[in-house]
Amino acid sequence: MKQALMSKALIMAKNEDFREFVFNECLKQEHGEYNVYFTKVISHYKAKAKYHQEIGELENLVKQIKSLNGGIEPLIFYPRVETIEDENISTNKNGNYFLQEPVGVFQDDYEPLTPIIDPTRPPYSSPGYIVDNGSTLTYYQHITEDYAWENDVWVIGQEEIVSPGNMVAAPETIDMGRTNGEAERGGIIKVLNLNALEHWTSGKLEFRYRVNMASGTLIKNHPFGKTKRKHFRDQKWHDFNNFIANWNISNIGNWMIEGWIEEDGGASTQTITNTFPAPCTGCPTTTISFTKQNKDFDMGVTIIQFTDSKSQEYDMAYSKIKRK
16 A cells, blocks of 8 residues: 555656645644645645645555554655755755756665675665556665765655654754854864774873964964863864854955864975965965974865855865864
């Protein structure tokens, strides 16, 4: 029965307007999750001639399923909606997205021991299906969590019977941007590969970061002291909570350049010069110079623009940084 339900959903999903409807309903998070109940689909499309046959069959299927499972609502869960919502909030409120025909996955067809049963399948994956040649479900590939959040995957499942307080989405605090003249703080880092950055035999880490204004003038050159490795294990964020400046555009400019070094010393000193192309039309290039010892690890530099969201993450060698 669940196979027939997925088949009907994927057949209807061949129409762009239906994909848009499911996306928009999931975006509402009416039940606290990025999903839409099939009863909502039926009520919306029941009077539309275009889907008369599919909706009639869908309605019968849903009635049968609910009669067998105690009235629990079958639904479509759409993980990628969260990704699109987050991207539009943090970068561009009117960002564009394209919804392709989805791959279907069953909520309860989930085998944590898949790697033991079949080593060729990714851990914790579920088989994904498409509709091919009419209404036949055809195996597509095994779907991982990462794949589902970045691609169009519809999970066919049922509502979770939880307390009323958990039937709403938890509030999120999202810092959309900056206000001219407000305090800017840095020194926030996540190490992605701790031993590649500094092998455990060397003990604590010695980070130093530099910040230059748009003109190239150095406004911050700060060592953080010897810091225990435990603060950077498991790719967790560590916040040194370092004040940089009150970012006033007329003084600092529309961007800053931030660079990090993991210091190990050495017998000689090097001077490194970088020239950055203008990040905006008509803006000047920026040239900066800094010194390091020959054993120091240069983690790289990045441009941070005033218009960037403070939730944005910036790539460095074996690490990521951000601001607040």
